[in-house]
Amino acid sequence: MGDLLSKIGEFKDKLGKWLNGEEVDLGNIHDGMKKGSEFFHSLTWKHWVAIGGFCVLVGVLAAVLTFKTADEAAPKDLDPNQTIFLSVKKGMSAGDITEELLKHGIINNKKAFWLQVKKGDVADKFKSGTYAFKPNTPPEEIIAKLVAGDTTEVKFTIPEGFGVKEIAKRLSDEGLVDEQEFLDKAKNFAPYSYIKRDKDIRYACEGFLFPDTYVLHDDPSVDGILKMMAEDLDTRLTSKLRQRAEEMHLSIHELITLASLVEKEAMYEEDRPIIAQVFFKRLKLGMPIQSDTTIQYLLDAPKEDVSIKDTKIDSPYNTYQIKGLPPGPIASPGMAAIKAVLYPADTDYLYFVADRQGHNHYSKTYAEHQQIVEQVR
Template sequence: MTDYGRGQSLPSWHPDDPLFGDQGWDGGRDAAHPGDGGPQAGQYADPYSTGQHQVPHQQGYYGQQPQQGHYGQGGYEGGGPYDTGQGVGATDPRGMPAVDPYNTGQQPGYYAAQQGYPQQHQQQAQGYPGQYAQPGGQAGPDGYLPPHPGGPGGGPGRPEADPETGWDPGPDQGEHAFFADSDDDDEGYDDDHPKRSGRRNRDGDGKRRRGCACLAVSVVLMGGLGTAAYYGYGFYQTYFAPAPDYSGKGSGQVQVKIPDGASIADMGDELQKAGVVKSARAFVEASQAEKKSSGIQPGTYSMRKKMSGAAAVKLMLDPASQNGLIISEGLRAKAIYALVDEKLGEPKGTTEKVAKKARPSQLGLPRFAKGNPEGFLFPSRYSVGEGSAPEDVLRDMVGRAKAEHTKVDLAGQARKVGKTPEEILTIASLIQAEAQQDDEFGKVSRVIYNRLDKDMRLGFDSTINYAKGRSSLDTSVEDTKFKSPYNTYLNPGLPPAPIDNPGHQAIEAALKPTKGNWLYFVTVKPGDTRFTASKAEHDRNVQDFNKEQRKNKENGG
């Protein structure tokens, strides 16, 4: 009996096995064990009568190479397809050979003796074809060394080097060496052991690296938290915290210009830049609380420094703070010149002289204006601050008029109605002077178009007043004979140029007259303008107008 032994008896062959009872079956003990009279010692019996002695064949499982079984020093190695590991020659109570038909691969006779290595050898026996332990540390027929560290005869010690290749697997080879670097295998090493000390060094380096990694992560996290806190605080200050604001009405004086088209937020920005309010949001919030804040218009304002948002809104709604110049619709150029002089503190006539001497390009007038600013000083509110010059103010007005003309497409729309831009502005100036109510603008425009189409004189009192430089409702027969190219009682067609400065509504009415056949109109009294296409009816309306005028005179009106 060798170190491997024969093992215990195998369970009997199951009678349900399809191979049970086949011809050629030799279940005797001697058939399987060498030296006991079995056929071909050193090989398995042929249980299936194939005529071949069975050896482990690895087809489909170990590959295509059959593995030769070997008898070493009194024991069979390598196992067969039914090898249970219980030893060869064992029989069941009926004398049948103890063969494992299900090939469990358990070999307690060999592996039980290899303390601590059953899993290793089982994996090698199953996963590496032909790699089976050879007693005495000798390589098997397939050239593989035994994986189990054992000396000659299966004794302890290192396997000797391969005499052919000179390869020495050493103590660290095999599956055990793969896991030898684990913490559990550190036991048994001295501090001076090179492998032990090397591991310590590696552990120290690893710990330092892990420490550095943790520090880097901490720095990144701290930076991220700091950034989040910074932006979070900014978000809170912007949307939830009270707006930074001064208290009180402020002191000193500063001029603030609010540009055209500025929103409440834009106004707040301008005030903050000028030092009037502490923050634009303070002004915006104060304006939201004031219903009248929508009345704040672009212009130049006299403000104080370090005002609360509410105080700034209140002051901007006070006309006294508004340094803007308001030009009403229908004002003539002469009246506008006088307003500019007054606002700028210039001597009377200063702005008119500037307008007459200035080249059209200096004021931005179009060619068809022929150097005459009348009709191009657009009605609006203008900023007139400290240091403003008359020419600057007039240029702003002309620029505003040009912007309006572009907005309504003056040139294109004029062609559609068969007029020039200059004629449209002249018609608009007549409408602005004659109409009083909103619904009258289109009707007055229609009367002008109808009369021009019929080659009738317009006969507007407003043209006589312009020619004479006055404003009156009393037009006498003598006035109608006043010689002037602007007198539409004497001259057919339109006057040579606009007679005032029309606004947006009048320009729109000049381009789009209301449909109707009216040829006459007269304003009997405010709010009572009568339009008609009948001359007789118009004469009766004029009589009513005269009665109303006499009544006013009698009442001291």
């Protein structure tokens, strides 16, 4: 009996591996199962009743554990109308693809999907490319798409003011990249000489990934997306704009850093060139810029108002404590913010504060500024 149970256990383990797409040899346990057959012929009806009850119990427990594991591995609360993009790269095995399908909520039961794959004998017929699915798509539909190579054109949009972390999360949520891989590579991604790698800069390419709508025709990859977004900004920085920056004695790094602060401070178009002018005046006078947006960049989560305690944070990004610009940009500015820095307004303002609707109010003296703060906050 013990030898038989051992063989059954071995068969179960190998069957599990087979269902997960691994190559296994089921033939080498044939002799053991033959001996088991001879053993079964010697059992009485009482033995059969006991064995039958045991098998039913094991089967129920296995089913519960299988579905529980599958449910726990799949994302929860997905919008059934949501489009999920799946990137199938060359060299990925059918098992790898199944894991990605489960991870993104396209399937919710790995073993049920694998049974369909094995039934159709299509594990080696999946084609690379980018696919669009809905949550909990029937396995038959998924397999048909993967075998036919029914890929899709992928479009994604990055809004102005997004930082590297927000870009990584959006691309991950859309199933295009692994979030952590994107963050890891963004730390040192510096394809142009004006992008700095510095110990004080969190992500070298922060601010240099242009906010835009992009269309991917090939397999999406972290490297490809980073390169595409950085090239977009570099192309938009025309010779005319670069010459204007030189006339203002601004490096491209300084230009994008200032533009990122303007982007985060201004909600409305008319405020951008005025805020840019305030920053230039403060820099010229040797005053701290005192931009709340640089404090927000240091916090784990955004706050409606920064506190006095927040302004004491020890960091080269804390523009309440340092004079001059922070080490680098804090977000990706759009062209309006970049042009606002290159063509600022002509004002004498030194202070500004935004009301609860996002409109900024300006003043020339600190006393005036305090009065406005009391009125709008």
